Amino acid sequence: MALAEKVSQLQNDAPAIPRLGIPAYDWWNEGLHGHARDGYATVFPQAIGLAASWDAPLLQAVGTTVSVEARARFNATGAGHAHARYQGLSIWSPNINIDRDPRWGRGQETYGEDPFLTGSLAVAFVRGVQGDDPQHPRAIATPKHFVAHSGPETGRDSFDAKVSPHDLEDTYLPAFRAAVAEGGAGSLMCSYNALDGVPMCANASLLETRLRKDWGFQGYVVSDCDAVGDISSFHHYRPDDTQAAVAALRAGTDLDCGHTYASLAAAVHQGALPESALDAALVRLFAARYRLGELGGDDTYARLGADDIDNDAHRKLALRAAQESLVLLKNAPGTLPLRGGLRLAVIGPDADTLETLEANYHGTARAPVTPLQGLRTRFGAGSVSYAQGAPVAAGVPVPVPETALRTLDGAVGLHGAYYANADFAGAARLARIDRMIDFDWDRAAPADGLDADHYAVRWSGELVPPGAGDYVLAVHVDRCFDCATHDAVRLFVDGKPVLADDGDDTHVQAKLHFADDKPHALRVELVHRSRDGGVRLQWLAPPAAQLAEADRAMRAADAVVAFVGLSPDVEGEALQVEVPGFAGGDRTTLDLPAPQRALLERAAASGKPLVVVLMSGGAVGLDWAKQHADAILAAWYPGQAGGTAIAQTLAGDVNPGGRLPVTFYRSARDLPPFTSYAMAGRTYRYFRGTPLYPFGHGLSYTRFTYAAPSVSTRALRAGDTLQVSVELRNAGARAGDEVAQVYLDAPPSPLAPRHTLVGFRRVHLAPGESRRVSFVLSPRQLSSVDAAGKRAVEPGRYLVFIGGGQPGDAAGVASTFTIDGKEVLAP
Structure with a gap:
């Protein structure tokens, strides 16, 4: 290759080199919880919901589905041909940053707060994505963001994380090590932030020494998008793009998501870098392309096609994942499961919205089921009344609900006329009634017979306000x-x-005053002429009118199910939102937003049993709900089948078995400053207060018991493994899943965590069934980290606990053993 050609191939949107038979290839593709941003695909629960399953085999199955659907999309274009963004086989997932603080809006993308849980699930997901043949991977997984990257979103491009050697080795690195050393990840993404003054994409001590030398990583490193440019423009670590690019390449960043590496040609001409320095990165990148078969000549996965995208098996897996993600936090006697024949009032801003199913970094769900739809299907539409009741947060519009939309002949919803052109010419290709205007059509056609790139829609009917205001x-x-x-x-x-918005503004709003609740003629027109990905008709309605509507829905009901929490409109990556409680995608408080708190208080005042279903990407301070609600179910952002899974669980068709992958704190006041990366006072391992709900917590409709544990030895030699087993029994009347969790308490020391998770397994048991569950604890699982960041198995007396949660939170059993001698472990 010529120098210019080499430089071009070191950027994510690598162009074709026809004379060498190299097709264009964009390395950027996403698959966090389903193949994303390239049309219809299976949409699984958001990553934090998958983590709540505590089911590594499930994560492997989800990873497999992600790569099968990505490969099927890839095959539609074919090996040896140009593949644009989101069409390739390099999947920039999973996000295995530690969710150290619930205020971080992107915590939803992670597997929670624990290094061992995160690492175990990452290994499973990576293996699923890549498949069983390292020489012919189905796709390449890219764990991210390496390392110590977990907010705040504001200033993330320039943030310098100050991390002690202990916390780095004890908390922030283990999941990445597991993903690479055990999972065999073929790629890794370096993060925006600096670590102790050195931008991560220029951090040779971690990218070269730790990652490649210590962990044996053989793959390629890609930057987060524009992170190489951040080295000069935000971190000011180097004076210009040329020197920033040189620093990143020398440190071990092979691929630039962005175009800062375009300056590498100038660096070579200026003598700042030998041309041969580019070759090591190019070899790693082209080795990956050859192994994937992207350049042609490999038909290992050629059979995968359209029938492998969101097929019956994948939809069943999405339902199973949603079912396993649900965590029952509270259940007063006689509340859940809901008995048949009840009249239900469904209220809350998260009861009937698409965005709280799909979350972020998602594909397009072909037939999503909202909670309202799921409950109507399970309990009967005539037994379910509905009112939105409140917005997610003050000042944040939410989709206009079906209760406020009518066709001219009185049907629920609006008449939609769909045109196969962008100017509403001729007859509509399709006419139908849409309950709401809340659609995700990202690179997908709204209906058969329409082109995903070229259509127009006109909705007409009436807007029926719930009251004056x-x-x-x-x-x-x-x-x-x-x-x-x-x-x-x-x-x-x-x-x-x-x-009217011709595409220049993303936040156009109209203020109207309605003197009463009489209908008003409504027309909405959308002209699709770009890759914009969907449309929502939204509103902010008067609080008094919405609460009165909720009162009417609850009046004739026997029980109330309130869907409250957050949404991807207020928590997420670098959002442009500044309202009470939220800033830039992060949260400034853990409290449930005030409008929803008022709605819950109104529901409790009804005197009806109150079931709260929390839909969110992170922990919410539900202290009031814990005191006043009869039951609480954490549903996260549950994916395309979320409504079905929630309804089945509330009805008792499915027994909830999920566990919290994060601590639910009572208040942000219980936490250290958000900007501090010190682990003292954070997560179940180092938090000394009393949480609202602890990490690992989760209830069931049945009861499990643990017999006395068995350990392979009471006196272990440092460096040896320890085997632990226990007899687990379902002592209740319902079949159910138990998550057996193993915690280790090390000898007291100033840096010792309260407890450390070292094993877990999700087990399904029929009523009365028993099973012996065994764990093998390796020296690394038995080790601890000193102040200098050195990991070793230390001598002393240890306690091992096995139960359905942490010691003190759930039923379980414990045993003690001693370790003799000391064994220093490799990094």
């Missing part, structure tokens, strides 16, 4: 961030244009 209406379009043009939208009320 001031309203805000908005049409939200999910904008593609790199498009030259965007979709146009128009909104008409009573025949008058109140909102």
Whole structure:
């Protein structure tokens, strides 16, 4: 290759080199909880929900599905041909940063707060993505973001994480080591932040020494997008892009997501870098492309095609994942399961929205089921009344609910006319009634017979306000961030244009006053002419009117099910949101937003049994709900089958068995400053207070018992493994899943955690069934870390606990043993 050709191949959107038979290839693809951003795909629960399953085999199956669907999409274009962004086989997942603080908006993308749980699930997911043949991977997984990257979102490009050697080795590195050394990850992504003054994508001590030398990593390193440019523009670690690119390449960053590496040619010409320095990175990148068969000549996975995308098996897996992700936090006697024949009032802003199913970094769900739809299917539409009741947060519009939309002939929803052109010319290709305007059409056609890139839709009918007052209406379009043009939208009320956006603004809103609850003519028009990915008709309604509507829904009900929590509109990556409780995608408080708290208080005042279903990407301070609600179920962002899984669980068709992968604190006041990366006072391992709900917590509709544990020896020699087993029995009347958790308490020392998870297994047992569950604890699982960051198996007396949660939270049994001698472990 010529120098310019080499440089071009070190950037994520690598162009074709026709004279060498090299096709264009964009390395950027996503698969956090399903193949993402390339049309219809199976959408699993968000990563934090998958973690709540505590089921490593499930994570491997999900990873397999991600790569099968990515490979099927890849095959539609074919090896040896150009593949654009989101069409390739390099999957930039999983996110295995430690969710050290619930205020971080991207904690939802992680597997929680514990290094061992995160590492175990990462290994399973990576193995699923890559398959069983390292020489012919189905796809390549990319654990991210290496390392110590967990907020705040504001300032993430320039943030310098100060981490002690102990915390780095004890908390932040283990999951990455596991993903590489045990999972065999073929790629790794370096993060935006600096670590103790050195930007991670220029951190040779970690990228070269720790990653490649100590851990034996043979793959390639890719930067987070524009992180190489951040080295100069935000961190000011180097004075310009050229020197930033040189620093990153020399440190071991092979691929630049961005175009800062374009300056490498100048660096070679200036003598700052020999041309041969580019070759090591290129060899690693092209080795990956050869192994994937992306350049042609390998038909290992050629059979995968359209029938392998969101097929019956994958949909069943999505339902199973949603079922296993649910965590029952509270259940007063006689509350759950809900008995048949009950009349239910379903309330809350998260009861009937698509975005709280799909979360972020998602594919397009073909047939998503919201909680409201799931409950209607399970309990009967005539037994379920509904009211939205509140927005997610003050000042944050939510989808206009079906209760406020009517066709001209009185049906629920709006009449939708779908055109196969962008100017509403001729007859509509399709006419149907849509309950709401809340659609994800990212690179997907709204219906058969329409082109995903070229269509227009006109919705018409009536807006029926729940009461008099001031309203805000908005049409939200999910904008593609790199498009030259965007979709146009128009909104008409009573025949008058109140909102028009030709694609220049993403936050256009119209303020209206309605004197009463009489219907108003409504028309919404969307012209799709870009890669924008969906549309939502949203509103902010008067609180008094929404609460009164909730009162009406609850009046004739026997029980209330309230779907409250957060949404991807307020927590996520680098969001442009500044309202009470939220800033830039992060949270400033753990409290349930005030409008939803008021709704719950109104529900409790009804005197009806109250079931709270929390939908969120992170822990929420549900102290009031814990005191006043009869039952609480954590549902996370549960994916395409979430509504079905929730309804089945509330009805008792499915027995909840999930466990919390994070600590639920009572308040942000219980935590150290968000910007501090010191682990003291954080997570179940180092938090000394009393949590609202502890890490590992979860209830069941049945009861499990543990017999006395068995350990292979009471006196272990340092460096040897320890075998632990226990007889587990379902002592209740229902079949169910128990998550047997193994915690180790080390000898007291200033740096010793309270408890450390060292093993877990999800076990299904029929009523009365018993099973022996065994664990083998390696020297690494038995080790601890000193102040200098050195890991060793230390002598002393240890306690091992096996139960359905942490010691003190759940039933379990314990045993003690001693370790003789000391064994220093490799990094």
